[in-house]
Amino acid sequence: MTEESSVKLHGFWACPSAMRAILALKVKGIEFDYIEEDLSNKSELLLKYNPVHKKVPVLVHNGKPVAESLVILDYIDEVWTDPPHLLPKDPYLRAKHRFWITFFTLIFDTMRQTLAKEGEERKKVLDELVEKMDVAEQGLKEIFPNGVPCFQEQKPGYLDIVLHSVFGTHEAAEEFFEEKFMTVERFPLLVSWISALKQVPEVNQVIPPVPKLVAFLQFIKQKYIPPKA
CATH class of the missing domain: 3.40.30.10 (Glutaredoxin)
Incomplete structure (x- = not known):
């Protein structure tokens, strides 16, 4: 190169x-x-x-x-203007994607806060996280009235990429927090969206192993919250 x-x-x-x-x-x-x-x-x-x-x-x-x-x-x-394009060409749809991209980053910031919390403080932040996920689950139905996209027919775009960066490793987060917060019963759209993305080869190439990621989260936790004497 x-x-x-x-x-x-x-x-x-x-x-x-x-x-x-x-x-x-x-x-x-x-x-x-x-x-x-x-x-x-x-x-x-x-x-x-x-x-x-x-x-x-x-x-x-x-x-x-x-x-x-x-x-x-x-x-x-x-x-790099050749397809596939990360954002839709339609200005209104592009604006809607950008709105939810911004909202996903707020969810990610809430997730990060939990690393420095314990007990009731952590529960409060996790409750806030789930409430924001409820908002996303309902609001995104406007963009996907017929369900999540089929990635056999198209490549992931900007919104898919940011969603995956927030929720793509939720199994590791749930193991770390010892709490399953992303269930298909409560979040059918988000869960099916993540499942569809995980079938994409490019996505699988960037997902870190769950045990390695859990160990890293434990390391970060110890950095912020030293073990009690």
Whole structure:
């Protein structure tokens, strides 16, 4: 790959935001070099390319860095204009997708809060998480009146990618929290959507093993909540 057309991505295997960028590149069929970062010892290149937030993911295209996962997805769809397209061409539908993408990021922020909580505080945040999932389950029926898309006929788009980054590893989250919060009885659309996405080869390539991810979540928990003496 020449520097003139080079694409590189700095990421971390357990980072949902980095998974978004990886999956978008794979869906679009873009060749890229992947650089796995050690977040406890960040590379000089990562600090150089993202001096503001100092975090992954960072896309480097022809030597020019683009940071923040949603900005990266926009960039990918605007630069590589051949199909498949990540966003719909219809302006109104595109706006609706962007709205729910933003809502999914709020759900993800709520999920992250639970890592630093225990007991009643954690239960309160988990209840808030489930309430937001209820809103998504009902609201997204407007976009999918006939059920979730068939990915045998189309590639995942922007909305699918962000959904997967939030809920695609829910089995690990449920094992970690020792609570099953994503049931098909309560969330038939979300669960069937995730199940359909997991049949897509590009998606399967970016899903980390559940035991490895649970162990990582335990490590993060200990970092935020040291064991009681």
